[in-house]
């Protein structure tokens with residue numbers, strides 16, 4: 001094992017990136033992702049199955065749910081925070097910078113939630129604006145931290161998903 | 177006989193940069209407590225000199241050895257640990273309250289350190305005896321020592337999900353803090369301390385915090401579930417239990433609306449009126465209150481609540497750069513004379529000048545001039561009302 005920074009083996013991280021350069025099959029594998037969300041059978045509770053993991057999505061009591069977990073829009077902003085954090089650690093580690101603490105605080109504002117409730121046709125029920133603020137503790141200068149952050153934001157898969165128009169292909173089947 | 181209109185301070189003095197460095201090095205374990213105390217001794221001497229030169233009659237040690245007015249107890253009491261929110265959030269029951277607070281304060285969880293009860297508590301060493309002894313040795317003035325009040329300590333350190341494993345209810349923990357503080361007050365008295373002040377700033381947070389979206393981690397565990405009247409009753413009972421029957425030392429309670437930044441808007445606002453029924457039942461000699469800041473409202477609140485107690489009248493605002501004029505101080509004191517006899521009025525700033533080590537609200541220079549202005553006003557008042 002080589003040098004470990006931020007709990008990551010820098011050499012294996014670099015060889016992983018090298019691998020992506022030449023191994024077409026590997027790239028295909030990490031280029032596509034799957035999830036299956038199942039209604040739990042009662043009320044606003046759903047379970048998402050992802051590889052060998054599962055997690056619960058629910059609604060808070062003020063929205064008529066049992067509050068068994070975060071709701072879907074909270075997962076969206078959490079996913080953004082997690083994506084930025086992943087990218088930040090990756091990019092810092094590539095540069096050999098160790099990070100003591102990293103936290104991303106996210107706040108998302110829905111354009112008009114009344115559309116979701118069927119009470120309005122004004123605007124849309126999606127996020128209008130998302131603020132993501134990262135706090136970093138590290139022994140390095142601010143310029144470098146900003147540079148890593150910019151690269152992270154620019155190359156973030158979730159960030160790009162949210163900032164661009166994604167083609168969503170909804171389909172439905174009735175099973176009898 | 178003691179002079180009337182004695183000038184005193186609320187406690188803290190801005191710390192020199194080299195002391196802040198030493199404080200940091202101590203926290204990181206790079207210097208021993210002994211090494212730190214030797215450095216702090218020098219800073220205390222400077223704080224003493226400033227106060228003496230400004231004509232302060234009852235001086236403090238400037239709280240130079242503390243990181244702030246309450247966290248320092250973590251070093252003195254077993255079972256109380258200084259932890260970052262990041263370290264304990266996974267165990268806290270009301271995670272949402274902490275998250276909300278972090279967002280309001282615009283800080284990450286890893287940067288906020290707060291003392292929390294993580295075991296049964298037990299006094300390790302006296303809380304402020306070392307401070308008092310050193311101060312006493314180096315001044316001929318009367319001396320004042322501030323201690324965090326029992327309600328503040330309980331409120332800030334009892335966190336559901338963590339502390340309730342040891343103290344099922346915060347009231348049970350309060351009893352223990354109260355015993356420790358009671359013992360400490362007597363110890364300070366027996367070692368020549370003239371004035372012990374209990375700091376209870378969170379009382380204002382109980383009243384004015386929720387409406388204002390200004391909260392601190394001192395009150396992190398306070399949720400909307402609690403009724404302010406019940407909280408104030410609880411605070412009053414535990415304070416009285418702490419001080420009841422102790423004689424031979426002047427006992428004061430200091431209540432303010434926050435002193436964590438220079439910004440007036442970032443602090444709580446609201447007058448003492450709703451607090452007065454509780455305040456008047458406190459078995460202390462003196463209320464040390466803010467009045468220089470407009471946020472504290474009018475002193476006329478005492479019209480409906482006459483009292484024979486003393487008042488430590490806040491006559492300068494530690495947060496502003498402008499030095500209050502002695503004439504203005506005199507005018508205000510004369511207003512207070514409608515409700516308090518001259519021998520019951522003490523003059524002091526609204527709060528300390530360096531409540532939090534890392535973010536003092538003023539420079540030593542301006543702080544000094546403000547104190548000087550108070551003593552000038554006091555000597556004119558003494559002439560007039562002796």
Ligand SMILES: [Zn+2]
Pocket residue numbers: 186377430431432433434435526527528
């Ligand atoms: Zn204060």
